[in-house]
Amino acid sequence: DAAEPVRRTYLLKTLTNLPLWVGDLVHQSIKFALTRLQAGQLITPADLVKQMHRRARADFEDSRRGRYRQQPNRFTGFQEHYYRLELPGAAWQTAWGRAEQYLQTFLDSDLYAHLARQSPATFLQIEELVWFNLAGVKVWLQPDLIRREEETLVLYDWKTGEIDEAEL
Numbered sequence: 480d481a482a483e484p485v486r487r488t489y490l491l492k493t494l495t496n497l498p499l500w501v502g503d504l505v506h507q508s509i510k511f512a513l514t515r516l517q518a519g520q521l522i523t524p525a526d527l528v529k530q531m532h533r534r535a536r537a538d539f540e541d542s543r544r545g546r547y548r549q550q551p552n553r554f555t556g557f558q559e560h561y562y563r564l565e566l567p568g569a570a571w572q573t574a575w576g577r578a579e580q581y582l583q584t585f586l587d588s589d590l591y592a593h594l595a596r597q598s599p600a601t602f603l604q605i606e607e608l609v610w611f612n613l614a615g616v617k618v619w620l621q622p623d624l625i626r627r628e629e630e631t632l633v634l635y636d637w638k639t640g641e642i643d644e645a646e647l
Contacts (some may be wrong), residue, residue, distance in 0.1 A: 493551040496558045497566075497574040500538065502639040504531055505581045506623075509637070510606050512586075513594070513624055517602035521595060524586045528579060535575055581639045590635075594626075601626045 481489070495503065508531040515522045522530075538555035541547060547556030559566050585591055604625040610617050624635040 490548065490551045490556070491561075493547070494556045494558045494561055497570065500555070500557065501574050501578045501581070504535055504538075504578045505585070505639045506637075507531075507534070508582050509585055509623070512591075513602065513605045516594060516597075517599050517605060519599040524583065527586070528582065531578065531582060532575075535578065539571065585637070594624075597626070601628065603627055603632070 508527055511530065512522055512527055539557075541554040542557040542560045545556075545560070546554040558564070602624070604622075606621060606623060607625075608619065608621045609625075610619045612618070620634075622634040622636050626633045626635070
């Protein structure tokens with residue numbers, strides 16, 4: 480029921496682009512895998528990739544068909560579709576390939592193997608917004624995972640993408 484400028488601003492704020500979408504796809508897939516571990520259920524890498532692929536196709540179709548225009552908080556909208564930018568199919572395939580590679584890297588990692596061996600009871604929070612007081616200041620954070628290892632809380636936060644050697 481908001482005025483048109485407010486609705487448009489909100490819509491523009493929710494748009495994503497290919498690199499951001501790749502990161503979100505991987506992030507949500509890892510969250511799903513960790514949630515399964517927390518429930519004591521291991522998901523196979525092949526099933527996780529299939530699940531991510533279904534979401535990728537749905538996101539692309541939702542954006543291509545403009546569903547995000549009516550419900551930007553529910554459906555993915557790509558800047559490329561909103562601004563009618565012509566990207567070759569190879570660009571979308573490359574983005575998907577990166578997402579699959581990043582997810583597979585996580586699944587093949589020593590960290591994931593370690594997490595898969597842990598008791599579900601050690602998984603305290605996955606992607607939850609939490610806060611604590613530090614010197615009288617309320618600090619908010621949303622780590623990817625909080626686990627208990629013996630008497631220590633371990634916070635995990637990972638990133639997707641590639642390292643730009645020029646920035647090192």
